[in-house]
Amino acid sequence: MKSENMYIVWAHPRADSLTAQMVQEIQKQATHHGINVSVLDLYRSGFNPVLGVEDEPDWSNPDKRYPAEVHRLFGELKGKDTIMIVFPLWWYSFPAMIKGYLERVWNFGLAYGGQKFPAKRVCWLALVGGSEARFEKYGWKKNMTEYLQGAGSYLGIEESHVDFLFNTIGVEEDITDRESHYQGLFKQAREKVDALVR
Numbered sequence: 001m002k003s004e005n006m007y008i009v010w011a012h013p014r015a016d017s018l019t020a021q022m023v024q025e026i027q028k029q030a031t032h033h034g035i036n037v038s039v040l041d042l043y044r045s046g047f048n049p050v051l052g053v054e055d056e057p058d059w060s061n062p063d064k065r066y067p068a069e070v071h072r073l074f075g076e077l078k079g080k081d082t083i084m085i086v087f088p089l090w091w092y093s094f095p096a097m098i099k100g101y102l103e104r105v106w107n108f109g110l111a112y113g114g115q116k117f118p119a120k121r122v123c124w125l126a127l128v129g130g131s132e133a134r135f136e137k138y139g140w141k142k143n144m145t146e147y148l149q150g151a152g153s154y155l156g157i158e159e160s161h162v163d164f165l166f167n168t169i170g171v172e173e174d175i176t177d178r179e180s181h182y183q184g185l186f187k188q189a190r191e192k193v194d195a196l197v198r
C-alpha cells in the first residue's frame with residue numbers, strides 16, 4: 001500500500017502557543033498512523049507574506065517565473081495526499097501569514113490556471129477563541145465553511161474539510177475544569193487525524 005503523506009502549514013507568532021501544541025498533537029497522531037508528515041512553520045521559516053510585483057500573476061502567461069521561494073514552497077506540496085492548514089482565528093479569518101501564503105504560493109499557473117492541484121485533500125483547522133454558540137449565532141461557521149470549501153472547489157481539490165476547535169481561550173460557557181477542557185480540544189484534533197485514515 002502506498003504510504004500517505006501529510007503537509008502541515010501553520011502560523012502563530014509563539015512557538016509555545018496552543019496552535020503550536022495542536023500542530024504537534026496532529027503530527028504525533030498522524031505519525032502514529034504511519035503517515036509521513038512534513039511541516040511548514042510560516043513564522044519561523046522567515047516567510048514574507050506580502051505579495052509584491054514579482055508575485056503578481058501575469059494572466060496571459062501561466063508559465064511566469066515567480067521568486068524562487070514561491071516555486072520551492074509550491075514544490076513542497078507535490079506528492080502530498082493531505083494538506084492541513086492550522087491557524088488561530090483572527091478577526092473571523094486566518095492570520096495575514098496564511099493569507100499571504102495562499103496569495104503568493106498557491107499562485108496562478110501553479111495552483112490554478114490550467115494546473116491540477118497537487119493534493120487531493122485540504123483540511124482547515126481553526127482555533128476559535130470564543131464559543132461555538134456565538135460563532136454560529138452570527139453566521140461565522142457557515143460563512144467560513146462555505147468560503148474555504150468554495151476556494152477548494154475553485155482549485156479543483158477533491159476534498160475540503162473545515163473544522164473548528166472552540167473556546168480556545170477557555171473563558172466562555174462556564175468552563176470550570178480547564179485541564180479537561182484543553183484535553184478535550186487535543187482529543188478533537190487527534191480525532192480529525194483518525195478520520196482521515198478510516
Ligand SMILES: Cc1cc2nc3c(=O)[nH]c(=O)nc-3n(C[C@H](O)[C@H](O)[C@H](O)COP(=O)(O)O)c2cc1C
Nearest residue numbers: 017018019020088089090091092127128129130168
Ligand atoms: C488579533 C486577534 C484576533 C482575534 N480574533 C478573534 C475572533 O475574531 N474570534 C474569536 O473567537 N477569537 C479571536 N481571537 C482569539 C484567538 O482565536 C485565540 O486567541 C486563539 O484561538 C488561541 O490560540 P493560541 O493560544 O494558539 O493563540 C483573536 C486573537 C487575536 C490575537
